[in-house]
Amino acid sequence: MLITTMPLWRVRAQTISKQGFGGINNSPGTMNQTKKIVSRFPSTPAFFLAGVLLISLVLTPVLSFSQQKDYLFYVKTHCDNLITYGKDVYGTKKSHMLASVIDSRDMSVPKSKVPPTEGTRESDRAVGGSNYYHDVETIRILDDLTQLTGDPKYKSAGEDYTRDFIKYCQNPYTGLLGWGEHLYYNFFNETIMEGDLDRPGTMFTHEFIENTPPWTYLWNIDSAAVRKAIAGVRGHFRSPVTQSFLFNRHARWNKVEKPEYRGLEQYQDGGQAWIKHSGLYAYSFSFLYDKNHNPEWKRWAEGSGNLYWNYRNPKTNLIVSCIDDPRPTGRYSSLTSTALLCYYLLKASAINPAFAGFREKAGVMFKAAEKFSWDPKQNSYHALVDLDGKPVGTEMIPVIATGYGVADMLLFGSVAAYFYKVTGDKAYLAMVKRVADIVVDHTWPDKFVVNSLASNLQFSLDAYEILGDERMYEKAKKLAEIGVQTLWSGKLFLREPKDPYYEAKLGTNSLVAGFLRLHYLEKNNKPAASIGRWSI
Template sequence: MAILGRGDWSVNSLCMPCILAAAVSGCLADQSRADDDDRFYQHAKGYADAMLLHAQDTYGDQQSSLMLSMIDRSRLAPFSSMPREPHGIRNSDRVSPHGANVNLDFNLYRLLYALSEVTGEPRYRENADKALRVFLEVTPSPTTGLFAWGEHLCWDLKSDSPGTNCRSDPSKGHEIIYIHEPKRPTVLSDKFYEFNEKAMVGYAHALWEHQIGDHSTGNFSRHAYYDHHEPGLNFDFPKEGGYFLHDWARAHQRTRDERFLNYINILADRYLEKSRKTGDSLVAFDSQREYADTSASLSLAIDATHAANLLPEGPDRDKLLRLAAALDKGLLGLPHDVSDKGFVMYVTTDGNRELYSHKENGGYSYLWSMKYGRKTTGMLGTLCFSRAAQLGDSREGKAYRELAIHAADKYFNEAPDRSERPWPLELGIVTNLELLAYRETGDSKYLERAKDIADHGIDFFWTEGNPLPKADPEAAHYENITRADTLAYAMLAIHVIENRLPAELGDLDIDR
């Protein structure tokens, strides 16, 4: 029975044994309703079926099983030119009209694997396998080894080449530039190594060679060039750094190549030094601005621990755990007010730990209304559950768990507003948050609230009987940048829970 997480990253799994253990007192929802009403399953499966039928690559000279990341819902076909962007989205972050962005489709592929578990139909798994094998074979840059994926980059299925909407500044004639910046952690790394270890090892080295600008200090930029060597400096975001630490640890686990330990040590030292400089164990957002983004620091703590768990006992592993513990100290020492204002989202790193008032919402997390650069209370709550699962019954683990439960409670009286054009991602995160609260407490009110939020998702995004969800409630098209795959995956989790199915779905904390 496959666990659809990152191997060691399945601590947050919505697995049936965990849920049943939490619900021995009869807290599961009425079983007859679950049997009679399979709307969540039908919408999640219909989405997957439509993607396999209408989104797979039939374009260009080299046709594959990769799937379009943007589709005209009225024709169930690609666009010839870019449609209007969804609410809160920058055009530079979108795929090209025939683009496939595997990084932002991770939960779609995980949905396909889960559907093979739930339905017993191998076609979902087989199509996912084919697509990911093609991705690993054709998208690595012959110059750098980086993949064509992430926040600004895709693989164009019509031109069979990298695709993007990024363009340089006017002094360079608006030429197209290919920027590598992973948006989600490499959640499918186990399968990737199974399919093409050479490409994965090459990618791990490429992160060091072409993403890290200063090999003596670990200074880097989250932006690197896909097609040539020109690494930047000083935009060393903790979130992306955590992704790199995990990818190097996984590569070392597979190859025992000592170079990966060197990469890990240099970058971990950089973040440890940053935490010491602030005097409060927080890590600044980058090397230019004097504030911390708490979601990025929490993401780094989680991934540093994932990486540590892949390494053998010794000083390398200990350093990563020491980094994660330092971040816990800073994060748990903040004046979070989750039940009222939200999580502290932005805080100064000058030793005073003051809310960074230059940010919107007074430095606190938003409940809804996601857009570029904005994180929600649900996202922070989900990450708190993940960190709590790593820390167990320790004092810190209990503190994170309490914050996460408060976040789940906050959404009981706060429904999403269609007029604000929320993303499917927002509702998917909150659906998952409520399911995690149900797992932790066994209280059926959280399961019922998860269903309420998912129902809002059906009403907002699955309109006109179309199997593909809208990019936002006012958009006319599907586009993976607003990450409906997370909502569909959470909807399938509801079906698995209510029907007590022997399937295990991995964690849903990869949207950060």
């Protein structure tokens, strides 16, 4: 048989013409430029090698530039463009608030008609305006950027944003802030609203979301406003002198008229006492008590913080997800929901010694939920468990939820990591390792929303800190690379692949925070990257 071989230099020439020099930059413009240069040299080894040397000298700095961009580059560029293009320059009243949705094609703030991503309710977004709660992590990032770069514009942008948020978004009657799950400030009609300009809502529903309220930061900007805001949280409960501390996760941001209630108009007469909100209220009231030592706020903190403990099954220490709610998602125990309540209680316990008891109760409930939810045969956790400890149905908690609005194993894992960081209890260390071993080899899907990538990146960094497992550090770096390849527009991180929109609600800035943590780790500044600074 006659076998012919092609000279190595000619193989390399064909490779360059197809891939771009060195495979560093495969953009059409660079490939064409490379082909043109290569084609000018005669087809002999000596001339070709001379051409390669010339290309190396001329093109390599240009071609490899994208490879030299470190994590801080993406954090800084994203924030620079958010500050530059996201400010409220619309309408008659300009403000320093930052837009929650930006169209990366022209860097404008769209008024409406931005389709929702998977799992997102169209009415619960801030299209055309700003939701400060979506930017809790953004504010932390801006503060850090000033420390890292020495440029005061980042810190100033966060503080100016916060001042205008308080100025324009606090209801003068109820004290509640226009933020959270439903409310935002619309740049174009210059008011608090739900929905968008095409389909505005009418309820003005105040509801906290997952992130811990940034009361300390807000207090340092305007303590009087924070006192009013936390006092207004009582509007979620049934009366100002409640003994049951049953509440509704929904309250009315605006003044309401219910004549039959005779002075109790702002208080709730319905259910919806969802579990995580109990912890958020306890954290808020604990914060206010620590500031003024008014025993009334201690009463509210203990009442809301102990509510689910008082409703637990004392034999299993399992708790429902929503008191008096007959739906399966409410009447059974959920590991992810219990984890959030316990997380807020642990944070509240650290605010003031008066609330030290929250820590022990949080640990008991958290460990019980993990114990009864785990299924060793399936190497996974049951989504729902009855209070007697028996699994309900066959649904398991997803390892990674690729849409928005579904709690996955990563949330539980990050809470367990925080518990271990604070308490040193090795039971939580085992939980983190269990989740890490499941997640580390999980194949990343092509279709996803940014919050799922952000959660995976954050958990990987949490697990690396807690376990010292280099696999998780490598996992985090690979996830960051996926973020750059699929979500980076050149100016902002976007909400999903092949989508033109930046949307803060979807955890975009949690992804940016993950990049900042990676930067700190690269610079061997582990304290700055710690879960203690970046937990939700």
